[in-house]
Amino acid sequence: xxAVELTVNGRDVHLQLDPxxxxxxxxxxxxxxxxxKKGCDxxxxxxCTVIVEGRRINSCLTLAVMHEGENVTTIEGLGSPDNLHxxxxxxxxxxxxxxxxxxxxQICSAVAMLEEIAADIPSHATQDLGEVEFxxxxxxxxxxxxxxxxxxxxxxxxxxxDVAGEGEA
Amino acid sequence: MKFDRPATANPxxxxxxxxxxxxxxxxxxxxxGTAPYAYERHDAAPNAAYGWIVGSAIAKGRIAAMDLTAAExxxxxxxVVTHQNAGPLGKGNMNTAHLLGGPAVEHYxxxxxxxxxxxxxxxxxAARLLRIDYRAExxxxxxxxxxDRAAKPEDGFGGPADTSAGDFDAAFGRAAVQIxxxxxxxxxxxxxxEPHATTAAWNGDRLTLWTSNQMVAWAVGDMAxxxxxxxxxxxxxxxxxxxxxxxxxxxxxDALLAxxxxxxxxxxxxxxxxxxxIPNNTTHRPATIQRIRIGADKDGVIDAIAxxxxxxxxxxxxxxxxxxxxxxxxxxxxxxxAHRLATLxxxxxxxxxxxxxxxxxLALEVAMDELAETCGVDPVELRIRNDVQYDPEVGPKRPFSxxxxxxxxxxxxxxxxxxxxxxxxxxxxxxxxxxxxxxAAAFRNNLVASSGARVGVDAQGRVTVETxxxxxxxxSYTIIGQTAAEMMGVPLEAxxxxxxxxxxxxxxxxxxxxxxxxxxAGVYAACVALRTxxxxxxxxxxxxxxxxxxxxxxxxxxRPLAAVAGPDGLWAEDRIEFGDLTERxxxxxxxxHFCEVGVDIDTAEVRIRRMGGAFAAGRxxxxxxxxxxxxxxxxxxxxxxxxxxxxxxxxxxFFVNHDMAEYVVPVHADIPExxxxxxxELDDKSSPMKAKGVGELGICGAGAAIANAIYNATGIRLRxxxxxxxxxxxxxxxxxxx
Numbered sequence: 001x002x003a004v005e006l007t008v009n010g011r012d013v014h015l016q017l018d019p020x021x022x023x024x025x026x027x028x029x030x031x032x033x034x035x036x037k038k039g040c041d042x043x044x045x046x047x048c049t050v051i052v053e054g055r056r057i058n059s060c061l062t063l064a065v066m067h068e069g070e071n072v073t074t075i076e077g078l079g080s081p082d083n084l085h086x087x088x089x090x091x092x093x094x095x096x097x098x099x100x101x102x103x104x105x106q107i108c109s110a111v112a113m114l115e116e117i118a119a120d121i122p123s124h125a126t127q128d129l130g131e132v133e134f135x136x137x138x139x140x141x142x143x144x145x146x147x148x149x150x151x152x153x154x155x156x157x158x159x160x161x162d163v164a165g166e167g168e169a
Numbered sequence: 170m171k172f173d174r175p176a177t178a179n180p181x182x183x184x185x186x187x188x189x190x191x192x193x194x195x196x197x198x199x200x201x202g203t204a205p206y207a208y209e210r211h212d213a214a215p216n217a218a219y220g221w222i223v224g225s226a227i228a229k230g231r232i233a234a235m236d237l238t239a240a241e242x243x244x245x246x247x248x249v250v251t252h253q254n255a256g257p258l259g260k261g262n263m264n265t266a267h268l269l270g271g272p273a274v275e276h277y278x279x280x281x282x283x284x285x286x287x288x289x290x291x292x293x294x295a296a297r298l299l300r301i302d303y304r305a306e307x308x309x310x311x312x313x314x315x316x317d318r319a320a321k322p323e324d325g326f327g328g329p330a331d332t333s334a335g336d337f338d339a340a341f342g343r344a345a346v347q348i349x350x351x352x353x354x355x356x357x358x359x360x361x362x363e364p365h366a367t368t369a370a371w372n373g374d375r376l377t378l379w380t381s382n383q384m385v386a387w388a389v390g391d392m393a394x395x396x397x398x399x400x401x402x403x404x405x406x407x408x409x410x411x412x413x414x415x416x417x418x419x420x421x422x423d424a425l426l427a428x429x430x431x432x433x434x435x436x437x438x439x440x441x442x443x444x445x446x447i448p449n450n451t452t453h454r455p456a457t458i459q460r461i462r463i464g465a466d467k468d469g470v471i472d473a474i475a476x477x478x479x480x481x482x483x484x485x486x487x488x489x490x491x492x493x494x495x496x497x498x499x500x501x502x503x504x505x506x507a508h509r510l511a512t513l514x515x516x517x518x519x520x521x522x523x524x525x526x527x528x529x530x531l532a533l534e535v536a537m538d539e540l541a542e543t544c545g546v547d548p549v550e551l552r553i554r555n556d557v558q559y560d561p562e563v564g565p566k567r568p569f570s571x572x573x574x575x576x577x578x579x580x581x582x583x584x585x586x587x588x589x590x591x592x593x594x595x596x597x598x599x600x601x602x603x604x605x606x607x608x609a610a611a612f613r614n615n616l617v618a619s620s621g622a623r624v625g626v627d628a629q630g631r632v633t634v635e636t637x638x639x640x641x642x643x644x645s646y647t648i649i650g651q652t653a654a655e656m657m658g659v660p661l662e663a664x665x666x667x668x669x670x671x672x673x674x675x676x677x678x679x680x681x682x683x684x685x686x687x688x689x690a691g692v693y694a695a696c697v698a699l700r701t702x703x704x705x706x707x708x709x710x711x712x713x714x715x716x717x718x719x720x721x722x723x724x725x726x727x728r729p730l731a732a733v734a735g736p737d738g739l740w741a742e743d744r745i746e747f748g749d750l751t752e753r754x755x756x757x758x759x760x761x762h763f764c765e766v767g768v769d770i771d772t773a774e775v776r777i778r779r780m781g782g783a784f785a786a787g788r789x790x791x792x793x794x795x796x797x798x799x800x801x802x803x804x805x806x807x808x809x810x811x812x813x814x815x816x817x818x819x820x821x822x823f824f825v826n827h828d829m830a831e832y833v834v835p836v837h838a839d840i841p842e843x844x845x846x847x848x849x850e851l852d853d854k855s856s857p858m859k860a861k862g863v864g865e866l867g868i869c870g871a872g873a874a875i876a877n878a879i880y881n882a883t884g885i886r887l888r889x890x891x892x893x894x895x896x897x898x899x900x901x902x903x904x905x906x907x
Binding site for chain 2: 018020021025028029032033034035036037038039040041042044045047074075076078079080081084088089091092093095097098099100101102103104107125136139140141143144145146147148149150151152153154155156157
């Protein structure tokens with residue numbers, strides 16, 4: 001067992017973990033933060049997306065012990081049913097989900113993704129590498145690591161546009 | 170309540186809550202991650218141990234020996250369940266292969282053991298330490314090679330194996346225009362986001378399963394049959410299902426092994442089937458070979474049509490009923506359909522979203538495009554010319570309950586801008602893209618299933634609905650809430666909906682796109698019963714009282730719902746039973762799909778540029794979630810057209826690409842604009858809701874519209890799905906891609 005200290009949703013947590021424990025399982029099984037979902041456990045689907053030190057990552061593809069002292073934000077840290085984050089509110093308004101299983105990952109991914117655009121971090125879809133232009137093509141490219149088998153894709157893009165203040169396409 | 174006559178005017182027609190677009194009432198729980206799924210029940214089973222499934226390494230044969238020693242002494246291991254210690258097990262009615270294999274092995278990755286440990290890491294690690302000695306036997310894994318061995322199956326869920334009317338051979342032989350083509354569709358995987366998962370706990374001889382299942386009552390029944398215990402000792406709880414698409418219709422290995430594991434170690438056990446095990450351990454949509462022959466006059470009017478289908482499954486399995494829509498969709502006095510089933514030793518084939526039609530329409534609607542081109546008739550016009558208002562096998566004595574197919578074609582075409590299409594392929598360029606437009610019909614049978622519910626009003630006037638119905642992303646919570654709100658005359662916010670618990674009345678469950686219409690009809694029936702009780706209590710004649718604004722109204726008199734319910738509240742339970750209206754009337758949902766694609770002139774990469782469609786599915790209960798169901802299904806149709814294929818290893822008998830990296834499904838970047846129009850329709854012969862199914866209609870035909878658009882873009886007619894780059898390049902010579 002290894003001692004691990006993390007800051008999760010602003011709260012310091014101290015865990016004794018098997019070093020094989022992924023960050024995802026530390027959240028779900030040890031901290032009982034089950035909002036973060038396990039879809040594939042192999043970094044293929046994006047359902048486990050959380051925000052670590054401001055960047056979105058697949059929490060199934062990293063071990064908890066690798067994040068000693070780091071800040072982790074999960075879906076529970078963004079908002080609660082009585083106090084929804086604007087992205088959570090927009091997903092409800094635009095029906096950006098169906099079964100709900102990929103949804104926390106989509107939302108965490110979307111929140112961090114908008115920061116990446118704001119920071120002019122280019123993607124495969126970027127035309128001018130010096131200045132990222134906000135577009136549906138950018139959003140779709142950047143969100144493609146988050147699979148939604150119910151396929152609420154256009155609704156998710158509408159929700160993200162809404163939060164970004166970009167309106168209709 | 171027996172539904173055996175067409176519905177007349179009823180409170181649902183008011184349309185104050187039903188038919189209005191609503192946000193999902195469970196939305197806040199889903200977007201905050203607080204909706205509990207099956208593997209997350211720390212609240213209900215706080216000390217659950219972890220089970221890890223070991224799947225068979227061979228496709229067919231026997232286990233000669235199992236050495237569990239190393240696993241049993243590994244750190245944290247609490248027990249190992251195998252066929253040797255599981256006790257006598259039966260098999261569920263809905264299962265083809267046994268959920269726990271051994272000593273006989275029926276398919277690759279069939280569960281043969283469960284390793285239970287204190288942590289996930291220990292269970293997973295110990296699972297690798299099992300030593301299993303197999304005696305492999307030669308299996309049959311290749312549908313194409315076994316096509317000639319395929320036999321006529323028993324008449325099953327989808328209808329008779331063979332149907333005919335008139336004299337197809339003679340009529341086809343004399344037809345001015347003949348289309349005779351074969352098409353193939355591959356094995357496909359549901360690939361729902363939430364893996365099959367169950368937390369199981371025993372309390373004495375009573376078992377509770379928190380599981381992810383579309384059909385709660387089926388799960389109870391098949392668990393009882395498998396464990397050989399009475400049904401009343403089993404409780405199944407499935408309030409949130411992270412996608413199913415047919416893959417969670419049945420009891421699967423996660424549920425059985427969690428129950429066996431929990432019994433073996435004397436504490437709750439939870440089991441999720443690992444993603445890489447799902448395609449081979451669970452069910453899949455079987456591959457098909459389809460031959461379609463159409464005989465028409467020079468104007469494209471069909472006189473003869475035949476659709477033959479070959480598919481495979483394990484011994485005792487069922488065929489993929491891909492010819493079913495061809496019985497009903499187009500006119501023609503001379504017709505034939507046939508299904509043949511080969512016995513294969515691949516994993517179990519079974520229902521996936523719109524079984525039958527989803528792949529049948531991939532073939533039929535390309536054949537229709539070929540007919541349109543051969544006759545020089547516009548594809549939309551061709552379908553209008555072949556519309557038929559009655560079951561063409563039976564004749565006018567069996568009309569459709571409602572059929573707005575032509576309206577869908579016309580309105581969909583106008584909305585999409587179909588008139589801009591050049592019918593000659595390979596004519597339109599946009600930079601490096603060849604651009605084409607295609608269309609296809611949408612068709613899915615309207616099934617109905619008996620469904621029960623109980624509804625109560627409390628002293629505050631709050632309405633609660635309880636039914637074992639599931640919401641697998643389909644929007645059940647909301648449409649059930651809307652139904653109760655409309656019937657009881659309260660706002661949607663005043664309704665609590667509790668689903669997915671076997672302690673509640675048995676519902677239709679979620680499958681075959683029957684769940685939305687059937688389960689709300691069951692809630693309607695329970696509300697009618699509750700209204701009668703409340704009216705009696707208020708001293709009002711039940712048939713005259715109006716429920717609105719939280720009141721019971723009779724002329725100038727009114728009584729608050731809450732006051733009539735009284736301090737203890739009032740409950741009523743009923744179920745909807747469907748009579749023979751589905752026999753007297755053909756019932757189906759219709760639509761028209763349109764698609765524009767770009768095909769890269771150099772690489773042959775296909776990109777969908779836009780999709781659109783018009784659909785008629787009776788009353789649309791919640792236009793918001795219904796639209797999401799349709800666009801989601803259109804996207805799954807896009808996957809079927811362009812990318813989805815379980816690759817069969819015909820030597821060893823398994824699906825090679827058994828995870829979400831290798832079994833490719835559409836992602837954000839694949840799906841641009843999708844437009845959905847619901848054509849106004851009320852179907853009074855479908856249910857008191859006058860609704861029909863809508864959850865599967867959107868996949869039926871969507872992929873064919875893409876295939877036809879690729880043809881329009883390139884002049885290359887592909888008939889073997891998925892329509893991948895290699896197949897286009899192989900055929901590039903002489904096409905617009907050359």
